[in-house]
Amino acid sequence: MPTKRNNPRHSANSRPVPEARALSRSRSGRKRPVTVSNVEASARGTERVRAARHGAAHSALVDARRKRSRKRVLSLVLIVCAVALVAAAAVTAFTFFRSTDSNLSLEPSNAKEALVAQKTDEPYYVLMTADLAREGYGAQQPDAQGMLLVRIDEGSKTVTLCTIPAKLNVRTSDGNNRPLDEARSVGGDAELIRCVASLAEVDISHFVTTDSAGIVGMTDAMGGVSMDLESKVDDPHAGTLVVSAGNRPLSGEEALMFLRASNVNGGTDGMYANRMAFTFNLAEQAATSEGLDFAGQVGEASRFIYTDWTASDLLALGGVLKPVEEITLYQCVVPYMRSNAAGPDVVLYERQPKSWAAMLERLKAGEDPNQIESSAESVEAAAVSVEVRNGTNTAGAAAKLGEMLTGQGFNVIGVGNTDDGTIYPETLVIYTKSGSEGEAKAVLRAMGSGRVVEGGDFYSSEADVIAIIGLDWMPVE
Numbered sequence: 001m002p003t004k005r006n007n008p009r010h011s012a013n014s015r016p017v018p019e020a021r022a023l024s025r026s027r028s029g030r031k032r033p034v035t036v037s038n039v040e041a042s043a044r045g046t047e048r049v050r051a052a053r054h055g056a057a058h059s060a061l062v063d064a065r066r067k068r069s070r071k072r073v074l075s076l077v078l079i080v081c082a083v084a085l086v087a088a089a090a091v092t093a094f095t096f097f098r099s100t101d102s103n104l105s106l107e108p109s110n111a112k113e114a115l116v117a118q119k120t121d122e123p124y125y126v127l128m129t130a131d132l133a134r135e136g137y138g139a140q141q142p143d144a145q146g147m148l149l150v151r152i153d154e155g156s157k158t159v160t161l162c163t164i165p166a167k168l169n170v171r172t173s174d175g176n177n178r179p180l181d182e183a184r185s186v187g188g189d190a191e192l193i194r195c196v197a198s199l200a201e202v203d204i205s206h207f208v209t210t211d212s213a214g215i216v217g218m219t220d221a222m223g224g225v226s227m228d229l230e231s232k233v234d235d236p237h238a239g240t241l242v243v244s245a246g247n248r249p250l251s252g253e254e255a256l257m258f259l260r261a262s263n264v265n266g267g268t269d270g271m272y273a274n275r276m277a278f279t280f281n282l283a284e285q286a287a288t289s290e291g292l293d294f295a296g297q298v299g300e301a302s303r304f305i306y307t308d309w310t311a312s313d314l315l316a317l318g319g320v321l322k323p324v325e326e327i328t329l330y331q332c333v334v335p336y337m338r339s340n341a342a343g344p345d346v347v348l349y350e351r352q353p354k355s356w357a358a359m360l361e362r363l364k365a366g367e368d369p370n371q372i373e374s375s376a377e378s379v380e381a382a383a384v385s386v387e388v389r390n391g392t393n394t395a396g397a398a399a400k401l402g403e404m405l406t407g408q409g410f411n412v413i414g415v416g417n418t419d420d421g422t423i424y425p426e427t428l429v430i431y432t433k434s435g436s437e438g439e440a441k442a443v444l445r446a447m448g449s450g451r452v453v454e455g456g457d458f459y460s461s462e463a464d465v466i467a468i469i470g471l472d473w474m475p476v477e
Helices: 039-104 184-200 212-221 252-260 267-287 291-301 311-320 353-364 397-407 437-447
Strands: 021-025 031-035 124-131 145-153 158-163 169-171 177-179 206-211 225-229 246-250 328-333 336-338 349-351 385-390 411-417 428-431 451-454 465-469
Touching: 039 291, 039 311, 124 184, 124 212, 145 184, 145 267, 158 267, 169 184, 169 349, 184 206, 206 212, 212 252, 212 291, 225 252, 225 267, 246 252, 252 267, 267 291, 267 328, 291 311, 328 353, 336 451, 353 451, 385 397, 397 411, 397 437, 397 465, 428 437, 437 451, 437 465
Parallel strands: 124 206, 158 328, 385 411, 385 465, 428 451
Antiparallel strands: 021 031, 124 145, 145 158, 169 177, 225 246, 336 349, 428 465
16 A cells, blocks of 8 residues: 655644745835745655655665565575475485385394394304205205304404304204204204304304395395406306306306305315305495495395394494405304214214314404414424325325325325225315324325314324325325
């Protein structure tokens, strides 16, 4: 509505202005009144000036108000957008964690029944398993269950991977002895966890499991897992692929072939070493991803593994163990030997009590589990008695090894075949007396290949060391 202006002549606070008069002389000399008619016009002119000024000030005020209004509207829009973005991020994060946690969930596994909460700022243990079985191969693939006990010390950035042979003889809660990979048949994942916890004398706080399809899917989702293979992998029991040597990423199917293969350098121990190396490389590759990439890796992994860890736990762990270059990594295998009590057609391993006790002590202390306390450096070959046994169908192998060891100064007191009819897939150098580990290692070094084991009650001989030739031994020409 237009603003009304007061007429100064009729203002409520002023009286009517009388006409101003002046005296002038006419030619006749008589005085006559002269009306000054521009007084009212001047008042109106002043009013117009004032009105113009008032109008200009009013327009400026209106423009200023409009600008402030536009600024307030713009600020409000920005705030609304920011809130919307935060809300969208929160919804996305909530959806990510809920979806990822749902994928990771162990249900309906009963594993949590056997898990013990980790203690703050202390090392903790994780049991990782992978079902690598190839359909239709049964006993021909005796190590189809990959099992790793992992010790993680976040404070010192130390990770220890300890392979547990799936066919290790254990006592389950029903009072029977059976291979470790059959523990689930007694009491599910919880029984398996309890058996490993008893074996290692530790509490297990976390459990991670996957299968063949999970290995393939997870590897492909990461664009392959880089491995440096010294030789090709070609094992008909593991699969139809031939994995070529070299330093390159393995595809999902190649990774599965690599993990299954036992026809590799080092035999069974070589297979275990391959599995530990792949596990660490996979974890390292995921951990080197930053920010959203790492979160994406966790999200992808959740589709292929099952664990009690949440997405937040995994993201936090990845952050703690960075940079990966500062991680101290140890690897070991529970010392084992083949049990003869199970029969020639049954694969069953027994742990070597003394060697395992010494290894376990170092493992729990966060030290290198493979540290050798007894040294072969000071061993005099002539003081070591050796019995050589042929564990293969190759005629004359024991005699050839005996001659080789004799030539290097060892006291070879017997040569012959094994007496249990078993074909040994790997070469064993067995020490039968307490404190003879150094002598066994000296013999192993002279042979060039094999694995040192503690004889315990399973092997007996008058010799300090028994050398059993396996299918993997290549005599030096």
